[in-house]
Amino acid sequence: MSAKLTKGTWVLIADGEKALILENQTDHENPYLTVLTKEEQENPPDREQSANRRGRMGDGGPGQGNMGQRSAYEDTDWHELAKDRFAADLADMLYKKAHKGAFDSIVIVASRQVLGEMRDKMHKEVSDKVIAEVPKVLTNHGLDEIETIVRDALDAK
Structure with a gap:
């Protein structure tokens, strides 16, 4: 069974210096992601x-x-070291948000290095909500491109 972008699914787009947290407002077929927060x-x-x-x-x-x-x-x-620390800070921030019930499912899109560092630091409460990891750097892409790339990556899984 492949992962799907449902309404309310969060999508974290990160590299070692920037992160966007997006939320899907529609369904998987026609995702519409809105920016919840930007970390730099x-x-x-x-x-x-x-x-x-x-x-x-x-x-x-x-x-x-x-x-x-x-x-x-x-x-x-x-x-x-700063990139690794940023990934650890993101994992910590996601834990705080998950603990408050801010999201039920999340897709993490980041470079392999950032994914690995986050995975090492991620609390079980967050890792249980991760429906997919996409090893790509999309921090400099527009929302339209991100929606398509993430949907297609999930379809390919």
Whole structure:
């Protein structure tokens, strides 16, 4: 049985920095999505968030004593961390809304990375309401396109 967009079904459109929560006002055949809320996170490029130079440490290479070799620490990817944190914040916000009974079913449309991060952080109360996940980035698409893409993706499942 394939998932259907019923009246009142929420559709979350997200990437690592923006999210739209939409609600279907009609049926699956002719979905009409309206914007309930828009979330945005300021997430400058990593180069603007990180230190100028990698840290270094002596790693005491073979037979070299304490200061034999010098290795660079891996740079922290602040941009990716912010995207992961945004996905976790979305999962938390959905839990609060689900707990208040704001929605009965939801379709989550996001990149595979964001889907995975949200899935890891999602409370059972929300995951029980997820009728479909669509691994696409649609944050820069118009509502008409989103309606068609989501309906077609659900039909294909």
